[in-house]
Amino acid sequence: MLELTLQALFSGLLAGGYYATVAVGLALVFGTMRVINLAHGELVLLAAYVAYAAETNYGINPVMAIPVALVIVGAASALVYALLSRIHQDREINSLILTFGLGIILTNAILSIWAADIHSTSNAWFQDSVVVADTLFAMNAEVASFVGGLVLMAGVWWWLNHSWQGRAVRALSSNRAAATLMGVNPRKIEILSFLIAALLATFAGFAIYTGKTVFPALGHVLTVKAFIITVLAGMGSIPGVLIGAVMIGVIESLTVTYLSASLQELAGMILFLVVLFVSPSGLFGGGRALAR
Template identity: 60%
Template sequence: MTALILQSLYSGLLSGGSYALIALGLALVFGTMKIINLAHGEMVLLSAYMAYVMENRLAVNPLLATPLALVVACLIAVVVYFLVSRISRNRELNSLILTFGIGIILTNAALIIWSADIHSTSAPGFQEPVVLGPLYSMRSELGFFVASMVLVAALWWWLSRSWYGRAVRAVSSNRDAAKLMGINPHRTEVVSFVVAGILASVAGVAIYSTGVIQPALGASLTTKAFIITVLAGIGSIPGVLVGAVLIGVVEALTVTLYSSAIQELTGMALFLLVLFVLPNGLFGAARRRG
């Protein structure tokens, strides 16, 4: 039993990697534009389908789809930005409905193009087991976990050191003051959207390489990313990482101990608990006091 629990902790940790990428993208856009992009999961979804197309139509390694996924996700991100920025009033709620609509369009486009079938990779080498002591994983799971951690580290560096990263943080904390300091808020917003697209594209390829995809996945990824950001509290990269791993672990434990059918239920129960007890998130409260 201990071995099983240890194993699910490990698997949960690994799936937390791509969740973190998705949630960070959502949080980044929320930071600069104060909107929740409900089409965010669909950006990930279409990236995943790019990997599927590369493997099944062109018969190449799905990893090679990353540049294509990058282009598609960033393109969607820029279009979403362009449309959202055209909303003139009551932007908070109207943008929600608009991105909800974009999500519907993208999900149904995937449905029309690729049908509702479930797809997964059969590329050689992806499903080979990697053994770390008592722990097992697929090679692709471990590889993408490492890749996402590298990407998160890069994001952290970018946000704390680079000019644009700091501009993103400045616009997030006070848009008007940032503008007075010579930061172009519009350009910064586009940059945050594009970075979210980059993270989403890698997450999409990762999800196709390690699991199964279908058109309905997009909406559930958005919900999951949102839950993670609520768990984390806004504005904390370590918080999002912990939240993502927490969701991954809780899901994996549920599958091991109970059944895969209620996998999503426990994540949401956790979300409700946090909402009741710590409305600022696991990390938000401490930060606010500080």
């Protein structure tokens, strides 16, 4: 019983790591543009499929496919930005629907190129298991992605706090007009936030492809999950998003362990609604700017 619980907690923690990389990208873009990019999960999925295509067609290790995926996802993300920035009328509703439409395009493009089959890496190393502390099992890929994700997020966190451009991102998030008056070029910073989001999405796509399975409908699921996490964390800070992501990961894996796999999504959804209704600014206060 205890062992089962510990294992569930451990698996949930690892899953939370990659959920967080997805969610931080969503939150960054929301910070600078006040727009929820509903195609964000599809960008993650695109990266995963690039890794898949590289591995099956050219026999390239998924790690080596990351740069290629980065270019493709970065271009796609920049395109999302270019289209979004053309919306001026009824911005809130129209940008939601635009990114929703872009998500449909990406999902169906992936569906028509790679069919609806479920894929995961054929590289044996990623799927070998490691044993942590004698009792806890995980795949190499899960541990590697978790550590890699933490390093990446720490890097973004440092960048947000210590670089000029990172500060500009935060300034734009907290007060657009004032930031612009202080010499921040909003368009430059907005596109930068989309590119950082693409970087995180690429990594998350790699993590899913090596540690989990990918299929076309997953993009939408990831977007929703990332949104739920940012709601839990209140769009506040990277550490907050990480905690929210681990919470979702743990709750899901406990649900799968003790109830049923079909209820996995339900747990997250209910938690999401409860937090929305009880404390709409998130569990960790009403912070708006990222990284604090």
